[in-house]
Amino acid sequence: MPKLPITRRPVKGAVFGFGSIGPVHLYSVRGTPDGSIHPVPDVEIVGVAEPVSERASAIPSGVEVFPDYRTLLRQADVDVVHICLPHHLHAPATIAAAEHGKSVICEKPMALNASEARMMRDAIASNGVGFSLISQNRLNGEKAWMKKRVAAGDLGTLTRIDWTVDWFRSAEYYDAGSGWRGRDSEARGGVLSNQAYHTLDLVMWLADSPVTEVVAECSTDRVLHPGIDVPDRVEGELHFRNGILSRFMCTVCGDRRDVIRVELRGSVDGKNTFVVADGNSIVEQNILPESPQFAVEGAFLGKACYGSSHQTNIALSYEAFMGEGAVPVAADTGINVLRVIDAILESNGKPVPVP
Numbered sequence: 001m002p003k004l005p006i007t008r009r010p011v012k013g014a015v016f017g018f019g020s021i022g023p024v025h026l027y028s029v030r031g032t033p034d035g036s037i038h039p040v041p042d043v044e045i046v047g048v049a050e051p052v053s054e055r056a057s058a059i060p061s062g063v064e065v066f067p068d069y070r071t072l073l074r075q076a077d078v079d080v081v082h083i084c085l086p087h088h089l090h091a092p093a094t095i096a097a098a099e100h101g102k103s104v105i106c107e108k109p110m111a112l113n114a115s116e117a118r119m120m121r122d123a124i125a126s127n128g129v130g131f132s133l134i135s136q137n138r139l140n141g142e143k144a145w146m147k148k149r150v151a152a153g154d155l156g157t158l159t160r161i162d163w164t165v166d167w168f169r170s171a172e173y174y175d176a177g178s179g180w181r182g183r184d185s186e187a188r189g190g191v192l193s194n195q196a197y198h199t200l201d202l203v204m205w206l207a208d209s210p211v212t213e214v215v216a217e218c219s220t221d222r223v224l225h226p227g228i229d230v231p232d233r234v235e236g237e238l239h240f241r242n243g244i245l246s247r248f249m250c251t252v253c254g255d256r257r258d259v260i261r262v263e264l265r266g267s268v269d270g271k272n273t274f275v276v277a278d279g280n281s282i283v284e285q286n287i288l289p290e291s292p293q294f295a296v297e298g299a300f301l302g303k304a305c306y307g308s309s310h311q312t313n314i315a316l317s318y319e320a321f322m323g324e325g326a327v328p329v330a331a332d333t334g335i336n337v338l339r340v341i342d343a344i345l346e347s348n349g350k351p352v353p354v355p
């Protein structure tokens with residue numbers, strides 16, 4: 001039996017992990033009791049795997065609870081699984097799900113490194129299941145607008161995309177739960193693969209050209225975050241094949257307001273063009289008489305820094321698995337972002353080619 005498109009209705013889904021982001025996935029599909037988030041049509045979440053009992057106790061009644069994702073895969077009759085586990089479990093859980101014939105909606109980053117992500121892509125392909133990587137911020141109004149303006153040539157030839165992710169996370173943040181966010185074996189890349197991942201992905205999407213070389217330095221603030229062995233500050237530059245230079249700085253030792261700034265610069269007929277996004281707003285630009293305004297649509301699920309586009313990302317993933325359209329972000333994109341992260345982590349101040 002071909003596994004795609006998924007034909008039964010409702011499509012049955014399950015969530016692996018009910019920590020910070022697992023509930024966002026569950027309620028993105030079910031809708032919220034107050035009606036502020038509408039359910040995804042023709043989809044039902046029937047199971048959640050979560051080993052921590054106080055988290056499992058928050059799973060709503062009617063949803064079967066499993067102590068581990070492997071038990072769920074053996075026992076539950078589901079078509080799709082949502083991987084909301086720590087980074088190091090994305091690859092084993094995706095491969096196990098594919099081998100059980102389940103399609104996968106996976107949280108970012110796709111895996112710990114590009115090599116694991118390639119194994120995931122192979123397992124997906126050889127088992128004929130679907131895969132959708134969550135990258136919800138691409139669906140935010142201001143980022144979609146920037147992509148449209150770049151694609152339409154309104155900035156002319158793009159020459160620079162500079163970006164800053166200036167956030168603050170405490171030592172307690174790294175200690176929380178099992179402490180996985182501070183361990184290289186479980187959260188390789190630290191701030192880069194956790195907080196700054198989305199902005200790196202957006203910049204690569206906007207540049208629309210392969211990264212050929214990176215130069216970067218990673219460091220860890222031992223006063224602020226004494227117990228971690230992942231970087232909490234990374235800065236450097238990305239060189240794109242089409243000539244764009246991208247300078248960046250990302251940190252969780254900085255601004256408690258969680259600043260994300262992306263600056264595009266280009267030129268049209270010798271005239272410089274620019275667009276600057278700060279958070280969800282376009283704060284400066286010279287390509288239109290007036291800057292567009294973007295309301296942050298829909299209700300927030302989870303923390304405000306997740307944005308409000310998870311539900312759209314998840315709904316589009318299910319539509320693609322049911323045979324309508326393509327997933328918003330496919331496995332190859334996740335692999336490409338990890339190739340760049342791998343090179344950044346290797347750089348140590350020296351140029352590293354991205355093959």
Ligand SMILES: NC(=O)c1ccc[n+]([C@@H]2O[C@H](COP(=O)([O-])OP(=O)(O)OC[C@H]3O[C@@H](n4cnc5c(N)ncnc54)[C@H](O)[C@@H]3O)[C@@H](O)[C@H]2O)c1
Nearest residue numbers: 017018019020021049050068069084085086087107108306
């Ligand atoms: N897209 C976004 O904006 C966004 C936001 C937050 C987190 N994330 C991603 O989601 C993933 C999870 O992050 P989080 O902050 O929710 O982590 P978390 O630690 O809060 O939650 C992970 C959960 O997985 C559970 N778990 C561990 N092993 C398990 C197993 N074998 N079977 C079932 N459950 C198991 C843990 O008990 C925990 O509750 C990360 O990869 C992170 O990058 C993405």
